[in-house]
Amino acid sequence: MTVAVSRALLALASRSLGSDRRTWAMAMEAEFEAAVEDRRPFLFALGCLFAAWREIGKHSEGRLIVATYALALGVLIPMAAMQFRQAVGFLSSVDGPPFGNPSASDGPNLYLIWSQNSAIPVLLITWLLLGMAHLFLAWMLVEGDWPRIVKCGTLIGAAMITLSLFMGVLMLDLSSLRAQVAELAIEFVAVVSISRWHARVLADASRDLLAR
Amino acid sequence: MGRNRRPSKQMLILLEALAAHTQQWRHGYDLMKETGLLSGTLYPLLIRMTDQGLVEAEWREPEHPGRPARHAYRLTNAGVAFARTATSAGPMTFTKAAFA
Numbered sequence: 162m163t164v165a166v167s168r169a170l171l172a173l174a175s176r177s178l179g180s181d182r183r184t185w186a187m188a189m190e191a192e193f194e195a196a197v198e199d200r201r202p203f204l205f206a207l208g209c210l211f212a213a214w215r216e217i218g219k220h221s222e223g224r225l226i227v228a229t230y231a232l233a234l235g236v237l238i239p240m241a242a243m244q245f246r247q248a249v250g251f252l253s254s255v256d257g258p259p260f261g262n263p264s265a266s267d268g269p270n271l272y273l274i275w276s277q278n279s280a281i282p283v284l285l286i287t288w289l290l291l292g293m294a295h296l297f298l299a300w301m302l303v304e305g306d307w308p309r310i311v312k313c314g315t316l317i318g319a320a321m322i323t324l325s326l327f328m329g330v331l332m333l334d335l336s337s338l339r340a341q342v343a344e345l346a347i348e349f350v351a352v353v354s355i356s357r358w359h360a361r362v363l364a365d366a367s368r369d370l371l372a373r
Numbered sequence: 374m375g376r377n378r379r380p381s382k383q384m385l386i387l388l389e390a391l392a393a394h395t396q397q398w399r400h401g402y403d404l405m406k407e408t409g410l411l412s413g414t415l416y417p418l419l420i421r422m423t424d425q426g427l428v429e430a431e432w433r434e435p436e437h438p439g440r441p442a443r444h445a446y447r448l449t450n451a452g453v454a455f456a457r458t459a460t461s462a463g464p465m466t467f468t469k470a471a472f473a
Contacts, residue, residue: 185420188401188430188444189412195402195443196412205402208412215417 164197167206174206174213179222180366186213221362228358229302232351237299240348244292247337248285277331284327291320298352307356314352321345380459383414384422391428391448392456398433398445419446427452 171193175186189209196205217223298313321342328335380388386408391399405415422428426449433445448456 182420184430184444185416189416191441191443192400192402192412194440195400199402199406205405205412208414209416211413212416212420215413216420 163203167196167202168193170203170206170210174210177210177213177217177223177226179217179220179226181220181222182213182216185216221365225355225358225362229305229355232355233299233302236348236351237295237302240344241292241295241299243341243344244288244295247341248288248292251281251288252285273332277333280327280331284324287320287324287327291317291324294320302352302355305359307359310352310356314349317345383408383410384418385459386410387415387418387422388448388452388456389460391446392453392460395448395453398431398447400433400443400445404446422452427455 171190175190178186189212193202193205196202217227294313294317298310298317301309301313321338325335325338325342328338387404387410390404390408401412401415401419404410405412408415410418419428419430423430423446428446429449429452430444430446432442435442
């Protein structure tokens with residue numbers, strides 16, 4: 162059990178060191194057997210993880226990993242939580258007064274209220290889809306799966322446009338959407354910056370590999 | 374102008390251990406046991422000293438068949454010179470000239 166946990170810690174350390182320090186990761190892995198024989202694999206692996214984390218800010222790939230995790234945990238996951246909250250808020254507002262703007266003289270517009278109520282499932286699904294897409298985007302970003310990140314970004318954009326159109330046509334309150342569009346723009350700029358950074362790190366790594 | 378460097382206590386211990394047998398290749402775990410340094414201290418030191426050209430590293434064939442090749446370390450000529458200065462003087466200020 163201890164050996165398995167230690168191996169997992171060592172694998173995490175190895176991954177944190179990145180390709181710049183691949184040789185050092187292999188060196189630590191090679192010494193692991195000696196630590197197992199000495200019955201101190203956990204302490205050894207924990208130390209290696211600590212060493213890897215000390216090195217993480219010193220190389221470009223490490224800094225990219227930190228930035229990616231910061232974007233995923235600090236922006237994308239809170240955005241997903243906000244989408245789910247919006248969906249729940251939207252659902253609870255269904256029980257409240259009708260959405261339709263009452264006309265000054267004729268009272269509530271029954272046709273508009275009926276249209277809004279009919280659109281509730283679609284709008285709800287779209288909010289939830291936005292939340293799920295943000296969670297998936299965070300996951301893919303950490304994994305570095307760029308083709309899926311592009312697909313996910315397209316899905317978020319399409320869902321946002323659909324929501325804006327539907328809510329506009331149904332004369333629903335768009336104020337919550339306006340704030341979200343601004344946040345999505347910030348999110349988009351952050352993801353594009355990370356992708357450029359990733360491409361630069363990859364190009365540097367390829368150049369180093371060719372030079373060897 | 375040279376940048377002042379003060380070797381830490383841990384670095385001095387490692388230098389002393391490596392300088393004891395300058396021609397001998399030493400494995401990471403053996404160095405840990407000899408110096409009492411933990412892997413979280415030893416490896417950052419080895420990485421830094423290798424980057425500075427004080428230590429050279431090489432993959433060595435395993436002593437027992439079926440085991441992976443192990444990374445081994447020894448001081449370079451610059452490392453030996455630096456170790457002599459550092460271990461005789463104790464923790465003090467060094468300049469880049471010591472690395473030359």
